[in-house]
Amino acid sequence: MDRPTPKRRLSSPDRESAKALRSSLILQPKGGSPLLMLSQEKADGCRVYNPADDTVYETKSDLSGYRFVASSGKWFLVIDSRLKLYIIDVFGEEERIDLPGLETFEGSHFKIERVGEDKIRHVSFRTLSRTRPSTAEDVRGRLWVEDKKGGDYVVLWHFERSEYIAFCKKGDDHYREISTRDDVRLELRGVKDMLLKGHDLYIFATRDFVRHLDLSRRHDGFKDVSQNHRFPMWEPPLSRDEMERINKYKMTSSNESIAVTRSGEVLVVYTYELTSKDRVFHLYKRDPKDLDPTTYDTMLVEVHSLGDEALFLDLGITVPADHTLGIEPNSIYFTRGNRIRHGQTSSLDICVFSLTTKTIKRFPSLSNLNIKDAQWFLPSS
Template identity: 50%
Template sequence: METLNYGRWSELPTDMLTYVLERLNFVDFKRSKLVCTNWYLCSKQTVRAKYGSPLLMLSLEEDGCVLYNPDEDRVYETTKRDFSGIRFLANSGNWFLVLDSRSNLYIIDVFSDKRIDLPPLESFKGGRFRLKQVGDKEFKKDLPNGIGTYCVTESCENLRGVLWVDEKKEEYIAVWCFDTFLAFCKNGQDYYREIPRDWELDCVSDMVLKGYMLYVLTTSDNILLLDLSGQDGFKDVSTSDKLPMSFIDFILWRNGDAATCDSNNIAVTTSGEILLVHSILYKATGKRIFRVYKTHPDDTNPVKVDSLGDEALLVDLGITVPADHTLGIEPNSIYFTRGDRFRNRDRNPNPIPSSPVDICVYNLTSKTSKCFPDLSNLKLKEARWFFPS
């Protein structure tokens, strides 16, 4: 019998390579596309078991990053890319909006070496505000106040953002904010456009970007709907913009156990309905519960939601997705890592400490949480649920 000798992995026969690719786990399958052109082309033709379970991107205190697959209970190293000194601001599929130690903003694919550099933060077209970088991590912000201008220094530690990427159309849109200051850019642009408002002292409490539609929840309980699809800026398409004042931070007491509502988040369902999500942490017991409300454009009184039906809510992304047991997506559940990503509590008159990383999947029916205690050994500084594309 003749012995076949294939000296290079890139020269494996298609049937043998397909056999190998079909048996790889999801993360390794993604990495296999980077081996060579032959592996990439073969992966496009390989039929694998359907996969869509959410993964976790974990940022470690020593500046490293790892991936965690809850279904396999396994931690993976990320690509060979250097993640030291960066912050993950947002994600869309495999793509993450990243801020580095010198305040450069860019988008990366965590399963490859693809990178899209975004304009410098101070690059603007039009608008009333001006930013000027005064250090690696600080900017001066000039604000008009009706008489002249006054200057505020912003730390990049306070920068927040959201991201949407359509890989098939090769389109993206990135939105970032400094409390009251909102700006965005789209593919093909080398500048940002400001999103001016009349409520300059009203800070951003949370944001969701779904396609070109931006949903903004503010600290004074306004909800704004902004269409960013136009060529010349944005269009405010809000229908009802005021929520009842009960949607502010509050303290609860149950059997002597003080509880803090440490996040007010906004989310959008698959059908386009807007949800408001309270995360409530009982300090003494460490127990976390959630309350979900549905808004209506003709009514300022949100209605409590007891079930998400056959959908799951990812607070980090601000969206719901169809549940599927075969994919590991639990129905009527909330995937959570931490609250108040956007709101800068240090500037509040009575600041509440930022919520810790608290990774869990909360079931609205049983009102119980599935936690991942083994991850606490990794000394996490940040975590994000995401759906690989």
């Protein structure tokens, strides 16, 4: 399949031969090896960074008009300035799936209307009131594409302050509604973070409970399969040494996200940005006794090791470590916290954090690029 060609600074004496050499160099990542999709400040296209050879590549297709929302394998959910959503293969030339327009959303309390070519707003069925216009920059989403030719896909999108999540699957001509407020248990309302693993949607609710929905049902849309926990997923108190370290550096921001391991266990990930060069991660899971009705004093249990797995926080999942693919064990691949809620302070910090050594690896060659956003992705073979 077609791959992005590399972008390199070439010396001037031999421009013609250098140009021919550049066009013959093709990115050939091994299936499953981590890459970075880079979005730059200037609207001059996107780049793909391969850590294996420390090289930035241009994409073969012109992707300059898109904002990259989410990924699944080699596929990205993207949106253009007119608020039109697509699924694209970043390695395929002009390989694109057109998705229903946002205004096809069928909700119980709101409809969507366009404001010109590049804005939409919500109209309440009950009061006919209209929200402030939103643009493509306000859309958040998740994507899952089945890893085989002609496979199923699930698309999710929402606006940060909306009271629903919209979704569609392959074959749908409109978006259906997942309410995040009406007819939802109090502790499961709202969205702080969400992730999609196959047909399983996990939503980190505003009150720090985790909502779990099964989206595999074709006719009635989804089924709530959430566990009925008594306690939210609140972070236990940090150690005295950790608190002293945070206070010493006058922490600039903190974020919380959720992730799901290969075994299906939900993790809460806290990240603290201490300085531009120092960041701390803490992972927690529920105490197994939390569902025991006779137990009232359970706390979250800190996860000190992911074993032979790596966590890709942009995707919200863990994958097997593999040195041949460049996936480091017991590590967290990070770009920014709270990707679903950009309204909170969250600076871009492209790095790999080792839970074993508590050290951070960054990529100095990216510092010369004016990068607006970046996302780790794992292209399938």
